[in-house]
Amino acid sequence: AQSVSQHNHHVILSEAASLELGCNYSYGGTVNLFWYVQYPGQHLQLLLKYFSGDPLVKGIKGFEAEFIKSKFSFNLRKPSVQWSDTAEYFCAVNRNTGGFKTIFGAGTRLFVKA
Amino acid sequence: GAGVSQSPSNKVTEKGKDVELRCDPISGHTALYWYRQSLGQGLEFLIYFQGNSAPDKSGLPSDRFSAERTGGSVSTLTIQRTQQEDSAVYLCASRRQESAEKLFFGSGTQLSVL
Numbered sequence: 001a002q003s004v005s006q007h008n009h010h011v012i013l014s015e016a017a018s019l020e021l022g023c024n025y026s027y028g029g030t031v032n033l034f035w036y037v038q039y040p041g042q043h044l045q046l047l048l049k050y051f052s053g054d055p056l057v058k059g060i061k062g063f064e065a066e067f068i069k070s071k072f073s074f075n076l077r078k079p080s081v082q083w084s085d086t087a088e089y090f091c092a093v094n095r096n097t098g099g100f101k102t103i104f105g106a107g108t109r110l111f112v113k114a
Numbered sequence: 115g116a117g118v119s120q121s122p123s124n125k126v127t128e129k130g131k132d133v134e135l136r137c138d139p140i141s142g143h144t145a146l147y148w149y150r151q152s153l154g155q156g157l158e159f160l161i162y163f164q165g166n167s168a169p170d171k172s173g174l175p176s177d178r179f180s181a182e183r184t185g186g187s188v189s190t191l192t193i194q195r196t197q198q199e200d201s202a203v204y205l206c207a208s209r210r211q212e213s214a215e216k217l218f219f220g221s222g223t224q225l226s227v228l
Contacts, residue, residue: 006156032214034216036217043117043219043220043221044157044205044207044217044219045219046216046217049214049216051214090156090157092157094214096214099145099162099164099167099170099212100145100164100209100212100213100214101159101162101170102147102159102162102217103159104149104156104157104159105156105157106155106156106157107156107157
């Protein structure tokens, strides 16, 4: 079955630490990849997305993600986290076939200590 | 409307009762999803409506769950004979068309089954 795996369920970092959240997917073929973020008390919102082209994509608030096709991965990174990055992060995938049905990973809760 | 609207925001019910959750997508959005968010399970796909096509119901966990989308707009998720394990946040999301564009999420319905 098609799936999205996020390796870390809970991450605790101090401010200014670097962040990398793993995401792997099991889909074959052409995929579209997303990271969504849910800040406490807020709606889920898009952080960044990859459709094609440069596999290193940049999103809002200094986040970036790299698509590595050979590893079926789309890891999220930020060089220096802030307390305001405390949130839950979700990786998501869809394909150009199958009506662009979007499947999410289990999420990673990030807590940044001030 | 300005965003995806869900009602009620909170619902407390007794085990065995039926509940209906409502979603008003953004006007003109043809794709509509229902997800379930619970601790440790991330965002679980339930059902996907795409334009006039038959809905993808592959994520519904049991035959107690059903959903309709009337007139290509409002959607209702119905859970019959609720069980305690149905307690979760039920999220609705919509998208402008069947494409790789981002999803817009509502604030969810927190369902508690006593």
